[in-house]
Amino acid sequence: MDWAVIPANLPFLMKGLWVSFQLAIFVIVISFPLACVIAVGRVSSRWWIRFPSATFVNAMRSNPLILIVFWFFFLVPLIIGRPVGDFASVMIAFVVFFSAYFTEIIRSGIQSVDRNQIQAGLSTGLTYFQVMRMVVLPQAMRNMMPALVTECIIIFQGTTIAYVVGLREFLNSTFLVTERTIRPVELYLFAALVYFVVCFAGSCLARYLEKKKVRTQ
Amino acid sequence: MTEPLVKITDLSLWYEKYRALDCINTEFDSGKCIVICGPSGSGKSSLLRCVNRLEDFQEGDVFFDGQSLRECSDIAALRSNIGMVFQHFELYPHMSVLDNITLAPRWAKKKPKEAAETHAMALLDRVGIANQAKKYPAELSGGQQQRAAIARALALEPKLMLFDEPTSALDPEMIVEVLRVMRDLAQDGMTMLVVTHEMAFAREVSDEIIFMDEGRIVERKATPDFFTNPHSRRAQDFLDRILMKI
Amino acid sequence: MEINYDFDWSMLLEDPNRQWIIEGLLTTVYLSLLAWLIALTVGIVIGAIRMTPSRTLRIIGTVYVEFFRNIPFLVQLFIWFFVFPLLLPHDWMLTWNRLPHVPFLTALIGLSLFTAARVAEHIRSGISSIPKGQFDAARSSGLTQIQMYRHVIIPYAFRVMIPTIASEFLTIFKNSALTLTVGVAEITSAAKSIEAWSFRGVEAYTVASVTYMTTTASVVLFMTWLEHRLRIPGLIAKK
Numbered sequence: 109m110d111w112a113v114i115p116a117n118l119p120f121l122m123k124g125l126w127v128s129f130q131l132a133i134f135v136i137v138i139s140f141p142l143a144c145v146i147a148v149g150r151v152s153s154r155w156w157i158r159f160p161s162a163t164f165v166n167a168m169r170s171n172p173l174i175l176i177v178f179w180f181f182f183l184v185p186l187i188i189g190r191p192v193g194d195f196a197s198v199m200i201a202f203v204v205f206f207s208a209y210f211t212e213i214i215r216s217g218i219q220s221v222d223r224n225q226i227q228a229g230l231s232t233g234l235t236y237f238q239v240m241r242m243v244v245l246p247q248a249m250r251n252m253m254p255a256l257v258t259e260c261i262i263i264f265q266g267t268t269i270a271y272v273v274g275l276r277e278f279l280n281s282t283f284l285v286t287e288r289t290i291r292p293v294e295l296y297l298f299a300a301l302v303y304f305v306v307c308f309a310g311s312c313l314a315r316y317l318e319k320k321k322v323r324t325q
Numbered sequence: 326m327t328e329p330l331v332k333i334t335d336l337s338l339w340y341e342k343y344r345a346l347d348c349i350n351t352e353f354d355s356g357k358c359i360v361i362c363g364p365s366g367s368g369k370s371s372l373l374r375c376v377n378r379l380e381d382f383q384e385g386d387v388f389f390d391g392q393s394l395r396e397c398s399d400i401a402a403l404r405s406n407i408g409m410v411f412q413h414f415e416l417y418p419h420m421s422v423l424d425n426i427t428l429a430p431r432w433a434k435k436k437p438k439e440a441a442e443t444h445a446m447a448l449l450d451r452v453g454i455a456n457q458a459k460k461y462p463a464e465l466s467g468g469q470q471q472r473a474a475i476a477r478a479l480a481l482e483p484k485l486m487l488f489d490e491p492t493s494a495l496d497p498e499m500i501v502e503v504l505r506v507m508r509d510l511a512q513d514g515m516t517m518l519v520v521t522h523e524m525a526f527a528r529e530v531s532d533e534i535i536f537m538d539e540g541r542i543v544e545r546k547a548t549p550d551f552f553t554n555p556h557s558r559r560a561q562d563f564l565d566r567i568l569m570k571i
Numbered sequence: 572m573e574i575n576y577d578f579d580w581s582m583l584l585e586d587p588n589r590q591w592i593i594e595g596l597l598t599t600v601y602l603s604l605l606a607w608l609i610a611l612t613v614g615i616v617i618g619a620i621r622m623t624p625s626r627t628l629r630i631i632g633t634v635y636v637e638f639f640r641n642i643p644f645l646v647q648l649f650i651w652f653f654v655f656p657l658l659l660p661h662d663w664m665l666t667w668n669r670l671p672h673v674p675f676l677t678a679l680i681g682l683s684l685f686t687a688a689r690v691a692e693h694i695r696s697g698i699s700s701i702p703k704g705q706f707d708a709a710r711s712s713g714l715t716q717i718q719m720y721r722h723v724i725i726p727y728a729f730r731v732m733i734p735t736i737a738s739e740f741l742t743i744f745k746n747s748a749l750t751l752t753v754g755v756a757e758i759t760s761a762a763k764s765i766e767a768w769s770f771r772g773v774e775a776y777t778v779a780s781v782t783y784m785t786t787t788a789s790v791v792l793f794m795t796w797l798e799h800r801l802r803i804p805g806l807i808a809k810k
Contacts, residue, residue: 166787169787170741172746172748172759174759175780179776182766183773261641265644266643268646269749279645279646279649293654293657296649297654300647300650303643304638307643
């Protein structure tokens with residue numbers, strides 16, 4: 109073993125890690141609001157809103173992310189009519205894919221709030237909008253926080269899939285260094301450790317939020 | 326004077342820092358029905374749960390039939406001689422009522438299936454729900470479920486029955502049917518320890534009443550005495566509140 | 572915006588495309604089923620280990636779960652493929668490299684052990700969803716620890732866990748697509764090959780998507796039926 113290979117290539121690897129973070133943050137920031145809109149459609153009483161949102165969510169959730177990435181890689185240039193670059197295609201695929209998962213979390217968050225809470229709010233003279241904003245949404249938010257944090261970790265882990273289209277995120281950077289140095293053992297174990305530290309911290313946060321949620325119920 | 330069935334010496338129980346039971350000393354004789362009452366958080370249920378070591382008490386000891394619970398190496402065998410009835414019934418939802426009743430006799434007491442089922446049917450008949458034997462617990466009313474749970478406890482042919490607020494989770498019209506079963510049981514000479522707020526039941530059925538507060542036994546008296554002449558101020562207040570409902 | 576694309580579905584039936592698709596389908600199904608069985612077995616063992624009174628065993632179980640859950644699956648796969656053989660003793664490594672279907676075996680190990688951690692976690696949450704009173708009732712009636720688990724806790728937990736066990740099969744089924752990165756010729760990989768050869772992406776990826784979606788739909792239907800069959804009469808399923 110020769111661990112010197114890691115400090116020697118650290119700047120390059122860290123640049124890859126930074127790309128992974130950027131990718132994850134971008135995906136979270138765009139797909140969450142999108143998912144909020146789809147989730148409202150998902151619980152709508154109008155079938156022509158509910159049905160397409162449900163179809164979208166189910167289609168995304170029953171396909172592997174890598175296949176969605178391939179689809180968009182092929183389709184996006186075709187639809188737009190010109191090449192758009194790997195980065196853009198992957199981003200779009202990720203956003204579309206993960207917004208479906210966020211949608212389900214938000215939906216069950218909304219549905220986890222007791223219907224009587226709305227009645228109780230209305231009975232005190234609040235308007236429906238006020239009840240939603242001040243009674244239902246804060247509770248729904250608290251209920252879905254652990255799942256949202258877990259999903260963010262999954263998104264961060266999912267960014268590794270950008271490797272297959274050659275995007276230079278952390279895993280791909282590691283791969284490139286192994287190609288050059290022929291030190292796969294040290295490098296992949298290092299990559300695993302870095303991913304573990306980040307994701308484990310996230311899991312601990314999710315668990316803490318879960319405990320807090322149970323305590324306040 | 327014969328040995329008491331249960332003897333409790335210097336029993337203390339902590340949940341983390343919270344002292345649930347504070348140096349309890351008492352004993353219960355065979356064939357008596359004893360009601361334990363007191364405000365919530367007074368340690369009634371904890372005391373009951375120590376008698377079959379569902380709570381691992383830290384200090385003191387409980388003797389059941391002369392056997393120390395602290396030193397008991399086969400607690401399962403000891404527990405199979407004590408029946409217990411819970412506030413929320415705790416029937417096993419994935420088994421029929423009959424299977425619920427025969428489970429412990431068959432596995433803990435190694436009774437043959439046939440004999441266990443015959444006995445179970447007799448017990449179900451005794452609590453008045455023999456026609457529900459093949460049903461699943463969730464198909465029964467609360468009162469029927471609790472009676473099935475009593476039959477399940479009786480199937481152990483126990484020397485002692487523990488009741489942990491058996492009617493607290495029931496609607497008023499179902500409380501009566503459960504209390505009737507318990508009264509019959511007491512009249513047949515079963516040794517019973519009952520944690521309950523049903524003071525009418527206590528007055529009519531029990532031989533003695535123990536009043537607890539803050540993890541201690543404040544008062545223990547023969548039933549008629551307790552109602553007419555409660556000794557302590559706290560027991561008086563409690564009685565006033567629970568009987569007058571103010 | 573104008574989409575210029577001529578569909579040609581018949582090309583899927585021509586060789587080598589047809590061959591790739593058939594092989595891809597079979598590989599995906601074999602790999603997923605085998606990995607699922609191993610994952611269930613290992614997951615149950617790890618789940619059980621985490622409930623033993625032994626502190627050491629519990630820690631081992633927890634460390635396993637945390638490691639496999641917090642490292643991305645693709646990284647795990649690379650470690651099994653690139654790192655694991657190098658850590659073996661020399662002659663073992665030679666034997667390993669000489670085995671047929673090394674990518675498949677790698678994928679199988681990777682998928683199974685990754686999913687086992689998730690199964691173990693589901694088992695734990697399944698058991699902890701059982702009301703505490705059920706444990707009290709079983710213990711108070713004189714059942715031993717083993718009898719309690721065998722007759723009361725496990726049959727109860729099993730019903731609670733059916734949906735998650737099914738969803739783990741679907742997780743494996745979808746994750747198996749990632750094994751194309753280590754050279755397993757499963758269905759996504761087949762679709763990718765067809766696309767690369769003929770530039771018929773829509774047709775090729777449709778085959779793969781239809782595979783995943785019909786499988787998902789069938790498993791969901793089957794599980795709904797099974798849940799209904801095993802439903803405890805009178806008990807309303809908690810959502």
